[in-house]
Amino acid sequence: MSAPSLVTPAPAVEAIPAPPSVIDRLIAVVGERNVIRDRDDLRTYECDALTSFRAAPSVVVLPASTEEVAAAVRIAVEAGMPVVPRGAGTGLSGGALPVPGCMLLGLSRMKRILEVDLDDGWIRVQPGVINLDVSKEISPAGYYYAPDPSSQSVCTIGGNVAENSGGAHCLKYGFTVNHVRGVRMVTSTGEVVDLGGPVLDPPGYDLLGVVVGSEGTLGIVTEVVLRILRKPEATRTFFATFPSTDEAGLCVSEIIGNGIVPAAIEMMDRLAIQAAVAATGVDWPDVGAALLMDVDGCTAEAEHTSEVAVGIARRTGALEVRVPKNEDERMLMWKGRKSAFAAMGRLSPNYIVQDGVIPRKDIARVLSEIARLSQEQGLRVANVFHAGDGNLHPLVLYDARVPGQEKAAEELAGEILRICIRFGGSITGEHGVGADKAPYMGEMFSDADLDTMAKVRCAFDPATTFNPSKVFPTPRLCGDRPGPYHPHATEVAGLADRG
């Protein structure tokens, strides 16, 4: 989800045109209309949903098959061009941000569902399939695909695999990585390899576990085998309001302390509630905090846990507890929550969506630190978060027309990440590192940690062809021997402009 661009977007780094021989070879593989090189057309691809970073690719290729992806990668490798993969472009960390001179591989045409095996519990899809379309495909049979990022109606499975996307329901059901059984991948040499598959525990290293969440730096995924689940028998939802996030946080801790694993438990603070009301018309009061919780399972279990949780909410200071009377009411509650990011546009001309994680028990302390920063900077911060797993989404509101405010907002958003690190958490719970957070990696990890990850990167992609300048704070070449860091060519050349 992007900040509304009421201000003129920063000019992108001008495209370096791809050599004509490369264009000719690409046209021979995917056809004229699937090779985009017109300057204006390339604009569409100069950023993902993190619009403050922009750079035009040299060429955009839209392949339709694994073979076409492999051929395009081989052409890029021979021409010495970096390759940046892109799904639907909904990423919030600049993972699909082009690098100067790159071939951008848009995988949106690869949107076929290839094979469904309900009995063995999996589905094989191409990477351009929309997340929600997987569940739609198998819903009539009573199955679904669990990971549900807020952007699930537009984001693609390939992008989910790259970012290891989460969603509200990953507290109980896990993230993308827990639901990917296998991938077919084009390697940095343009070869096709299968990692994992429908059968569990294939002998060998769990390369699949590293590829998921590697943000397009290890290979180009062209097919994905996803684990699918039978829908739970019952889901019980409630919405509870509290005087402040303190009581709401205590309620979350007590629920989990009582042995309940909610399917989802989401917290919103006053600003976030106001935004959701303004955007979706949900009938929520003006209160300090609200929780939206799902429990699921067999009917008796869902009823029992929901009863216990409602009791806890009342005991921990809930002002009001609402239980939806029907599925429509329930969907409206979730719509209010899921539109919270976009709804910020109602409260502020611009905003930054932050994504950080803290240990759950520290929620109250971290929120008060964020409130302090917000006061110091004179900028409002709305908080929407997956409270069950401590995944915060602070939204820093600002007005780019006011000189200095954008910079102050960026600094504030960065300080929030430092708080997460200080409390032993993470700089990203689900949006990925991408280009946006690469500079913070060195604050969360030591040089040795990053060097170890870089070694794995080098094993897959020694020439750093795939998505260079993402994830790692200091790109470097893969030497055969351990040694000092070498600045990567893209680092020397300078990366994308920051708007």
Next chain:
Amino acid sequence: MTATAGGLEALAAARQERPSTLAEATEALQRADRDRERILFLGGGTELTLGAPPDGVEVLLSTERLERIVEYAPLDQIVAVEAGVRLASLQDVLARSGQMLALDSPWAGRATLGGLVATNAFGPRRTRYGSIRDLIIGISMVRADGTEARAGGKVVKNVAGFDLPKLMVGSLGTLGFIATVTFRLHPRPETERTVLFPDLDADAVRQVVLALRQAQLEPGAVAALVHEGGDDLGVRFDGRFELGVRFEGFEAGVRQQAMKLLDLATGQRWRAESIGAETARAFWARHDDARESSAGFRAKLAAQPMDLERVANAAIGSLFAALEVPRCVCYPTLGLAFVAGEVRIAGQVAAAVSAAREAVPEGSVVIHAAPPEVRAAVDVWGPPPAALPLMRAVKQRLDPARRLAPGRFVGGL
């Protein structure tokens, strides 16, 4: 340490290191790096025979003194442990706070968390909670060059950097020394109840698995034991299983689900009973006993769950015919099984392994224990995976001098 089968006798001559801190472990690895010594990491020793015997090991690095719980945060439901902590002793500590690590692999009293991660161990709870890769959230490791490195963290949700904890799962000590591991935890179920199907054939087991899912039941553990037919002279595989389905959680849900499954069974004319605590314990004890076999031959089979009948008849059947006192545990919801037994004629067992591999070409048969004669005749890992070149590249980057259990892993890595 008992290095029995598979050429592990050579380990007796290796120098032993028993670091008691991460710093000492790092020093030991640095020493070995300097002296170019080859190292085998040793946990509880329950899976020492897994993989090919490593080449010329000079140092045995034991985790037995790395047995501290580094951090336990019940409110955050996470625990960080040193590699040498035993599974059972960890569970005891967690139980005091009403929590558990959702890992019920065999030999819990001996097996260490570091070793369990390195071998990707699992038990019947995997059907609900997933495997170690679904539970591990952070790791600190020492590389072959003596560099300490961390990945992941101590929060459950975290996508910063590569997921190296998952890479280490099942890597069998060939990529680095696992020093500490951080796991996510789950609440201990309030109660449990097992529904037992005493006598089903493979097709009926498959149908029960489908029926469970169709009825939206969510068992916490499912295991099928091969029916112990036959006579004193030996167990013949008669294609029949004893199936246990355990429901765990809050009393209301457990009761409802057990009743629902019994109703289903009645409708399908499957003999089933909701068994009391005592009988349930006996069933799961038989399960544990079969998993904790010290037999000379042990193998793990993997296939699609719906192929159980083919796996049973071709793979399990042929192994049963070749082994003495064979035993088998199946996890029918997962498509995984373990077969164990004594080797009478090595050639027959090797042929049975080959036959089993042919029967499940899309799956795998990995030998966990076997005498040298069987190992000489068939590769313990089976045919090399398609991604072997990438695996070799990862090994090359992390252990360029091939000093960590060289030759033990898939494809001679």
